[in-house]
Amino acid sequence: MNALLVSAILGVLLMLSSVFIKNRSYIHALALAGLATLFALNLAELNGWLLFEIDVKGMLRFDRYALVMNAIMLASLFFYLLLSGNAMEKVGPHYADYLALLFFICAGLFMVTGYASLLILFLGIEVISIPLYILTGSDKRNLKSNEAALKYFLLGSFSTGLLLLGIAFFYGARGNFTATVSVDPTVVGSSLQLAGLLLLLFAMSFKVSVAPFHFWTPDVYDGAPTVFTSFMATIVKVALFAAFVRLFEDTFSLQFSIWQPWVAGFVVITLLIGNLTAVFQQSVKRMLAYSSIAQAGFMLLAVYAINGDSKEGLLLYAASYSLATIGIFAVLTYMQDYAFEGFNGLAKKQPLVAASLAIFFLSLAGIPLTGGFLAKLFMIKAALAYQLWLAIVAVIMAVISVFYYFRVIQAMYFRDNTQSISPEFPKAFSILLLITALIVVLLGILPEAILGLLYF
């Protein structure tokens, strides 16, 4: 609650700041300070301290899980701003506006992690989506960026329609929007609610880019300015997953046996499509787009299993996946083009950057001692509670993912740079990247650092 209101205010503040503050580094500092404030407020709320006392008529509910998820997102966003501030400047002249939009999206993120009514869920998703459409098209003179924004908008509207229709069916069955379990026998078995459930499943699957509703993802991620792709693929995605889990845990847990097989099917298709297609990509950026689909397949296991392991796993996943992906995209913004060859021999020229990148990719592939390993472990353990074959598929797919992640590591460490141009990284950037990488490793060694927040 604290963070939700303040982030909306901060958005307005930043939008106005471009009028008064001409120096971009001040704006950047302001945004960072704002984020720090949000983080502190969120932590305060985690300890029971509220800035505002507002009666929301039970439409919002910030439990520990939501607050911890918010904390992870805010921390990731902090690293994102630190690492990507420079790249954001290059997108276009409206630096302060981009930041303002990010803060508006933040408000939306807090709504979807803390909703208690489907109306708020809808509102939150729209508050996230509309600024994202703008950010996708923010590179105005770039045709690809424009195309991506249009595609995103059209397909996004389509899914919003599904979402609304689903909510309407839901209302028809229950007579309210409350996101809780209904034990009313006329509701439990009703076809209206079933239809609503499935439509909500489709819509949420679309938002988190789960196959077969993922088609927008590669095109949009590839076309959008890299710095915003990074944001979409990480922080937004994990927030939507938190909403996804909350929806099916709180609202549809009685229909578990109906939707679980469908989710299992989606998991398999998503893992297959994400991983198999990623193998073929020649551009690292596009490969990452598919890899984000593949990772979504893993995160979907949290929805599939809905148990203690999967919920803890999702938190770990959110932290390790976001940080690693943000780090990789941040490096990508410094690259000439996004071909794998661009990474050739990076280890010799930029040992710090290469080492950090290697850690990020190891984490994404789920190699032990990194956060990504534990995250995958939790997910697979959660799935094992129900189906062995699903866990086996997940493991096989994780093995395939090693292929395309390691291609970059191989390029950095075992290939020689044939081109004379190699990217230059500021010293501060390399060190920050290394710190991010160390946090990813730390997550793999001391997961209690995050999971502990859930219980104390």
Added chain:
Amino acid sequence: MQSSFQLAFLIPLLPLIGFLINGLGRNWLSKQWSGLIGAGTILGSFLISLFIFQAVKAGQGEVISYFDFIRMEGLRIPFAFQIDALSSLFLLIITGIGFLIHVYSISYMHEESSTSFARYFSYLNLFVFSMLLLVLGSNYVVLFIGWEGVGLCSYLLIGFWIKNQQYTKAANKAFIMNRIGDLAFLLAIFWLIIKTGSASFQEVFDFIQANQGTSKFSVTDITIVTLLLFIGATGKSAQLPLYTWLPDAMAGPTPVSALIHAATMVTAGIYMIARSNIIYSLAPLTLSIISWIGLATAFLAATIALRQYDIKKVLAYSTVSQLGFMFLALGSGAYIAAVFHVLTHAFFKALLFLGSGSVIHAMGGEQDIRKMGGLSGKLKITYATFLIGCLAIAGLPPLSGFFSKDAILLSAFLHQPLQYGIALFTAFLTAFYMFRLLFLTFHGSFRGTPEQQAHLHESPALMTIPLVILAILSVAGGWIGIPAVLLQDADWLGNFLAPVLGSTTHEVSHATEWLLMSLSVGGVLLTIGFAWFLFRHYRATESRGILRFFENKWYVDQLYDRVIVQPIFYLGRILKEWVEPRIIDALVNGVGKTVQLAGRQIRFLQSGQIGSYVLLMVMAMVVVLLVQFFIRK
């Protein structure tokens, strides 16, 4: 906790710190500093060990727990040290002799570059650290950590001169042979953990004593565990069939050999079995196997030592042989005698090795005793101390070796007279080959090159002082365990170790004991005389018959090569040339090709057209809705 025990953690920690400083700072440290740090940390450990030894002597030992090393459901393995009579005695041996060897090394290794000098001392410190951990651990897991550390360090030190391919091979051999034993040890630990739910000595022993013979821990369990532990010990302590690495381990610098043979490493197996004596006492079958294997090793190694010409090889086989004696004692249930022999052997074997190092140093690296001779004139201190070492190992009273060997022979006599007979004969062989070595090296006329003769000199004080100290210990070290037949109430060691190893009371008349003693002393004297007669003047002779067999070490290396190594190579070739390309590669590439093919098909779905995306999504939704509403209903 007794206040003096609070320092116990420093005993292994100091060498570890020394290892870190020398290891990390090897490019910057001068030789003086490396040596000072290397030897100083061990001296510190030695002083604390003395302190703790005093405390143990005054009272009982105890277990000090530091933190949980492994904690999971149903199993807790603390990182804890056990301080009692047995471990405190070993601490003294390891740090005391270890310190002398460190001091000696400073001079012996002075020709190395400062980087490899520091590297040498860092390994040496790590070696001592591992051994201390091994001895201090209060459970099998901590013991195993030290056990593995010792194995690693022996590998590093045997292959210290990494540029020599032969030495590297010797290091590999040591490591691999040890690994074979380690595997058995590891299995024993797992077996114990599964059966008893703990790895701590006290808990395991209590459990086994309480449940022996029941379904919780059957007689078979006891036999299997003790046998597996013993196989582990045969690797580390160089017993049949895993002893061949120890003679090859001579490749390392001579002080390292002294360290491996006297203070650390090879005594680990003895220590482990002595530590587990409570289980072993319940396993008569295993004990009998141990005694026979120990005896066979003692005899075999002694015969090989008869015909070796490398000064260090003779000593190496003598170590294997003496270790065999110790295992014979263990197998006879005389744990105290075994530990006693570890102690005295540590003194005189360290002395002999360091003495041989002094000889090699004087000879400019020459190790072949056929090219030595008449060195007693030039190397007076080395000769005198070496002579004491030989007398001690031969077992002449009142030197230390006499008392410990006598204890072993007595226990063998009580246990199994046939074993006694062989052991006694082996003891004569020991005297024979040791004095052959002494006479060939120090007596007669010099047989080396004139340059070597001109180079001959006594070693510097840093090398001779440890020799003198060790010589004194070799003489007097046995007086802590004088049997009652010679002096009433003088068996201090037996009383000291009794709480851990159990006391041994002999049902044997004094007359018999006198007889046994005079038999062995008389025999040894005769043997020495015989050796003097044969080797006072060296005559090159071609070995014939059985001697040739001994000279070639019973062809055991060749046998292993034929029976084990070659078949494994053959199997490896099959795997490499046939299985890997045709099966593994085919499988892997097949999977890869399938993935590629599938990926290529799926990629076409991503057409870039919004219309087709929407169509595909709608199709998916329609399928789900139809199935849900009409089929799954």
